[in-house]
Every structure is written in C-alpha cells, then in structure tokens.
Amino acid sequence: MIDRSGLKKVFNKILTRVNPLQLMPELISANPENRTITVYDQVISLADRDLYLIGSGKASTSMALAIEQVAGAMLKGGMVVSTPDPLHKQNYTQVAYGSHPVPDQRSVAATNELLMFIAGIPEESLVLNLVSGGTSSLLCKPASDLTVDNIAPVYRLLLESGADIGEMNTVRKAMSAIKGGQLLTKLRHVELIDLIISDVPNDNPEDIGSGPSIPQTISFIQAANILRKYDLTGKLPEKVRSFFEGGCNMEQHSGPALTQSSYHRSFIISSARKVAQHAEQELKKLGYLTVLDDRPWTGPVQDLAEHIFSKLYGMDANTAYIFYGESTVEIKGNGLGGRNQELALIMAKKLSGETKDVSFMSAGTDGIDGPTDAAGAIVDQTTWMEAAKRGLDPAAYLTNNDSYSFFKKAGGHIITGPTGNNVMDLQFLVVK
Numbered sequence: 001m002i003d004r005s006g007l008k009k010v011f012n013k014i015l016t017r018v019n020p021l022q023l024m025p026e027l028i029s030a031n032p033e034n035r036t037i038t039v040y041d042q043v044i045s046l047a048d049r050d051l052y053l054i055g056s057g058k059a060s061t062s063m064a065l066a067i068e069q070v071a072g073a074m075l076k077g078g079m080v081v082s083t084p085d086p087l088h089k090q091n092y093t094q095v096a097y098g099s100h101p102v103p104d105q106r107s108v109a110a111t112n113e114l115l116m117f118i119a120g121i122p123e124e125s126l127v128l129n130l131v132s133g134g135t136s137s138l139l140c141k142p143a144s145d146l147t148v149d150n151i152a153p154v155y156r157l158l159l160e161s162g163a164d165i166g167e168m169n170t171v172r173k174a175m176s177a178i179k180g181g182q183l184l185t186k187l188r189h190v191e192l193i194d195l196i197i198s199d200v201p202n203d204n205p206e207d208i209g210s211g212p213s214i215p216q217t218i219s220f221i222q223a224a225n226i227l228r229k230y231d232l233t234g235k236l237p238e239k240v241r242s243f244f245e246g247g248c249n250m251e252q253h254s255g256p257a258l259t260q261s262s263y264h265r266s267f268i269i270s271s272a273r274k275v276a277q278h279a280e281q282e283l284k285k286l287g288y289l290t291v292l293d294d295r296p297w298t299g300p301v302q303d304l305a306e307h308i309f310s311k312l313y314g315m316d317a318n319t320a321y322i323f324y325g326e327s328t329v330e331i332k333g334n335g336l337g338g339r340n341q342e343l344a345l346i347m348a349k350k351l352s353g354e355t356k357d358v359s360f361m362s363a364g365t366d367g368i369d370g371p372t373d374a375a376g377a378i379v380d381q382t383t384w385m386e387a388a389k390r391g392l393d394p395a396a397y398l399t400n401n402d403s404y405s406f407f408k409k410a411g412g413h414i415i416t417g418p419t420g421n422n423v424m425d426l427q428f429l430v431v432k
Contacts, residue, residue: 024066053078055130062420063130079117098138107140133199133422135209141178161230162330174223179210181259192264198271201296219256220247272424276324288320297325323427335402338370344377352384367419
C-alpha cells in the first residue's frame with residue numbers, strides 16, 4: 001500500500017491530469033475549414049470575424065498555450081498577465097508580468113498593457129478571457145483616488161488577518177477600477193467568453209480573481225464591515241480609510257454600485273472539486289476505500305485540522321479521506337511558511353503517538369505555498385516525536401508560523417515547482 005513517497009507520486013500524477021495543456025483540448029476544439037470553435041457543446045462561428053484571447057492569473061500562460069495549440073492560425077493574437085518566469089512560451093500571445101500575492105507597480109503596468117491591447121481588438125471579434133487564481137493581485141488598476149502604494153498594505157493586512165477569500169475580494173473590489181465586473185466596460189465592442197479555472201471553494205465566478213468580467217454588486221459598506229470584523233480599520237493607510245468613508249457615505253444615499261454588461265458566456269473548466277474527484281479515482285486504483293469530503297473548506301486552518309482529525313477514528317485500514325478547499329492562517333509569528341505547511345505541522349502534532357499507520361498530506365495545486373518554494377508537506381504519526389528526538393522543537397516552529405523551516409530540517413516537503421495551474425489545495429488522510 002501507499003507510503004509518504006507514494007502520496008507525492010499520486011499528487012504529481014493528479015497535477016499532470018488537470019494541467020490546462022491536457023485538460024483544455026478535451027473541452028475546446030476548433031475547425032479551421034469552416035472557421036468554428038467549440039466550447040463544450042456550443043459551436044461558435046468565426047466566419048466573418050477574428051479570434052483573440054486575453055487573460056490573467058497563475059494558469060494564464062498554460063491556458064493560452066492550450067488555446068494556441070487548439071486554434072492555431074485562427075488565433076489572431078492575445079495577451080495575458082502572469083507571474084514572472086512563466087512555464088510556457090507562446091507563439092501568438094504576449095505576456096505581461098505582474099506581482100503576486102501583493103500587487104505593485106508591475107501589476108499596474110501589466111494591466112495597463114492589457115487594457116491597451118483590448119482597445120485595439122477589432123469590433124465584433126470573439127475574445128476568450130482566460131481567468132485563474134492570482135488575478136486579484138496580478139490584474140491591478142486602483143480606483144481613481146488610490147494608488148497601488150495605498151492598497152498594497154491592505155492586501156498584506158487581509159492576507160495575515162485570517163479573512164476568507166470572499167471577504168478579501170469584497171474589500172479588493174471596492175478599491176479597484178477593474179475588479180467586480182468593471183473590466184467589462186472595456187469589452188463592450190466584442191463578444192466575450194470566459195474560460196475560468198476556479199480557486200475558490202464555492203466556484204462562484206464573482207470571487208474567482210475578484211470577478212473582473214462578472215457583473216455584480218460592489219459594496220463599500222460590506223467591505224468596511226469586513227475591515228472592522230478583523231480589526232483592520234485603524235491599520236489602514238489614511239488615504240484608504242478616507243476612501244472607504246467617502247464610499248460608504250455615497251452608498252448610504254445611492255445604494256451599492258452594480259456593474260453591467262452586454263451578453264457574454266462564462267464556463268468554469270476546472271475547479272478544486274473536479275481535481276479532488278481525480279484524486280479519488282487515483283487512490284481507488286491503488287486499492288483504497290476512498291471518501292471525498294463534500295465540504296470545500298474556507299475556515300481557519302486550526303478548524304480544518306480538527307475537522308480532518310475527527311474523521312480518523314471512523315477510518316478502517318486501507319482507507320483514504322480526501323479534502324479540498326482553501327484555509328486561512330492568522331499570522332502571529334515572524335517565521336516562513338504557508339497554509340498547507342502550517343496545516344501539516346498541526347496535523348503532525350495531532351497524529352503524534354497514534355497507533356494507526358496514518359499519513360497526511362496537504363499541498364497547493366499551484367506548487368507554491370505562501371512565499372516559499374514548497375507546495376506543502378507530508379507527515380505521519382511519527383513526525384512530531386522524531387523531530388523532537390533530533391533536537392527540534394516543533395511546537396516552537398508552530399507558534400512562530402515557521403512551518404517551512406521545520407520541514408526544511410525535519411523532511412517532508414513537497415517540492416513541485418510552479419505548476420502553471422491553480423485550483424486551491426488538496427489534503428489526503430490515509431490509513432495503511
């Protein structure tokens with residue numbers, strides 16, 4: 001049966017299976033002879049118009065290359081905003097580079113490049129909009145009264161507060177001139193189709209990358225309530241605090257802003273649940289009785305650990321439990337880590353001394369956990385005690401949010417490198 005190295009192999013196999021380069025040609029096809037493109041079962045004619053692509057996010061270069069391979073010379077051009085040093089090089093698509101997970105001037109410059117490209121797309125063209133996780137930081141155009149230097153500290157505060165992705169994006173949208181459907185004002189001259197890789201638990205398009213092309217309501221009052229909930233209002237830069245005060249006053253009189261657009265279509269082509277289902281299939285092939293947890297996790301990492309650990313006592317030998325979602329970590333220490341490594345270290349403590357032969361893995365499908373080169377980590381019932389025998393103090397590492405340094409010394413890291421994908425996190429709890 002599977003061991004810790006086997007879990008890594010399963011994870012890597014899943015990453016290959018859901019890579020956009022393999023996945024997208026199964027969902028999208030093109031016919032150059034009659035100039036049509038098919039998305040799922042919808043056939044779209046290009047008889048008298050051109051095809052372009054735009055996009056943003058960690059998976060945007062992989063997605064763009066997949067479209068190039070499908071459409072070939074039918075694709076007239078494209079531009080995506082990605083993280084630096086993407087995995088893939090394109091033939092028809094330009095790449096502009098932004099910053100992640102906190103926007104900086106690179107994100108603003110890349111976004112302005114994309115907007116100039118959009119303005120040059122001929123009227124009535126068909127535009128494929130490739131959206132994936134990371135867009136909230138990579139695609140950045142602050143609202144008129146703000147600069148990126150004003151909003152970057154707010155991004156950092158939110159990331160360290162324990163706020164979930166929906167709450168963070170509610171605040172981000174209010175500070176933006178492009179998020180929350182506002183990008184659509186630049187795309188009224190074309191027919192738009194969104195192709196989306198979801199990195200949010202409920203697969204709500206409004207929350208994926210802050211929904212730049214999804215019509216929705218933007219509320220300053222809701223954003224201000226979230227900032228108060230996490231005691232962040234007093235920590236905001238003065239210009240941002242004044243901006244929210246003015247926005248809330250305006251909303252009290254005229255109501256929240258509603259973004260609108262002409263007709264366009266959106267397809268979620270991949271999501272964490274779909275990836276978790278692939279994981280279930282792979283573990284079944286290895287002879288395990290599998291259980292896929294139906295609850296996509298969004299809460300604090302400590303609560304997720306409790307939820308996962310509670311399943312252990314109902315698990316027989318040769319059983320695998322699969323979880324997915326995106327937990328949150330409230331940063332109190334000054335160590336280095338990410339939510340997956342933090343969760344793995346918490347689980348190492350909970351599993352310590354367990355009589356069952358049990359392994360646990362938590363890893364991000366983008367290959368990047370926090371500001372580290374690790375995707376996550378794997379532990380078992382011996383990890384905590386073996387580290388102590390070697391002179392390490394795992395409790396101190398946990399208190400300092402320094403899970404990366406712990407696994408660097410104790411072993412257990414999952415290192416994949418950037419994957420060109422982003423569909424949240426996967427967790428496996430396996431009893432051999």
